Every structure is written in C-alpha cells, then in structure tokens.
Amino acid sequence: KSFPDQVSNKLRGIPTYRITMDAHIQNIGWASxxxxxxxxxxxxxxxxxxxYRINSNPYTASITYRSHVQKIGWQNYVHTNDISGTTGRSLRLEALQINIGSNIGGKVYYRCHLxxxxxxxxxxxxxxxxTVGQHRRLEAFVLTILLF
Structure with a gap:
C-alpha cells in the first residue's frame, strides 16, 4: 500500500522512502x-x-534540486536533505528544477505558483x-512522484 507521503516499490526490491519538504517563507520563516x-x-x-529542502528517510533517496534566486541566478544542485535558496537575505526564488535518481523507480512532477x-x-x-529574467517571485510549489 502506498501513501501520499511515501514512495514505495517493494516488488522491485526498492526501499520505501518518506519524502517531506521544508520551506523558508517571507515573514514566516521555516515551515516544516x-x-x-x-x-x-x-x-x-x-x-x-x-x-526549501526536500527530506528523505532513509537518506538514500537520490533527489537533486536547484533554485534560480533573485540577484544570484542559478545555484548549484544540492542533494536530499540540503537547503536550496537563501535565508536571512530577503531574496526570492524565481524558478526551480527537481530530479530524482533511478533508485526511486519513478518520475517527479512539480508545478509552481508564481x-x-x-x-x-x-x-x-x-x-x-x-521564470528566469522576469523578476517574478515563486510563492509555492507542489511535488509528486509517479512510480513506474
């Protein structure tokens, strides 16, 4: 049985991962x-x-992601449980990219509120x-994973 916050593919010998996200939001701080x-x-x-940060338990889920940040541009990719973006600098995210590795056995889908x-x-x-070059704030996103 698969739940919305878990990615499981036990029939193929792939472990179950619990995926959660944290976000640092203007005037709110960290929401988890x-x-x-x-x-x-x-x-x-x-x-x-x-x-934001994409968390996985166990840590071995291969998820990489990066952000396009106001006044900085594209940051380097970070891995599961690492922070993408900035805190304490009042800079907006403008775009993001997310990728999952083959060890999860699926495809990631996401959409943004701009x-x-x-x-x-x-x-x-x-x-x-x-957006890149339009100076629009990214206000939210939704992430889901479709298993193969």
Missing amino acids: NYRLGQVVGTEGIKSRLEA EQIGWTDWHGNNAVCG
Whole structure:
C-alpha cells in the first residue's frame, strides 16, 4: 500500500522512502513537514519562497534540486536533505528544477505558483518551473512522484 507521503516499490526490491519538504517563507520563516501533493509555501498573500529542502528517510533517496534566486541566478544542485535558496537575505526564488535518481523507480512532477501568473502546468524531471529574467517571485510549489 502506498501513501501520499511515501514512495514505495517493494516488488522491485526498492526501499520505501518518506519524502517531506521544508520551506523558508517571507515573514514566516521555516515551515516544516509538507508532504508529497501538498502546497509548499503560500498562495494569495504575496509572500516569496526564499528557500526549501526536500527530506528523505532513509537518506538514500537520490533527489537533486536547484533554485534560480533573485540577484544570484542559478545555484548549484544540492542533494536530499540540503537547503536550496537563501535565508536571512530577503531574496526570492524565481524558478526551480527537481530530479530524482533511478533508485526511486519513478518520475517527479512539480508545478509552481508564481507572482501575477498563478499555477503553472506540471513539469517533469529536471524541467525549469518558474521564470528566469522576469523578476517574478515563486510563492509555492507542489511535488509528486509517479512510480513506474
């Protein structure tokens, strides 16, 4: 049985992973334990997402991700349980990319909520979600994983 916050493929000998996310939000700070399928961040209050972290237990789930940050541009990819974005600098995320490794046995899908645009379409493994060069804040995202 598979739950929204777990990725399991025991028939293929792949372990079960518990995936959660944390987000650093303007005027709020860190908000924790978002699950797959939940809105990470805020809608309708014009608050920028400044950083996020994708957590996995066990740590061995291979998820990499990076952010396009105001005044910085694209950051390097980070791995599961690491922070992407900035804290304490009041800089907005503008876009993100997320990729999962073959050890999970599926494909990641995500969509973003953007300033003056609203929700984007769904994006797959490593696609750019958000805007680059338009100076729009990324306010929230939703992440889900489809198993093969």
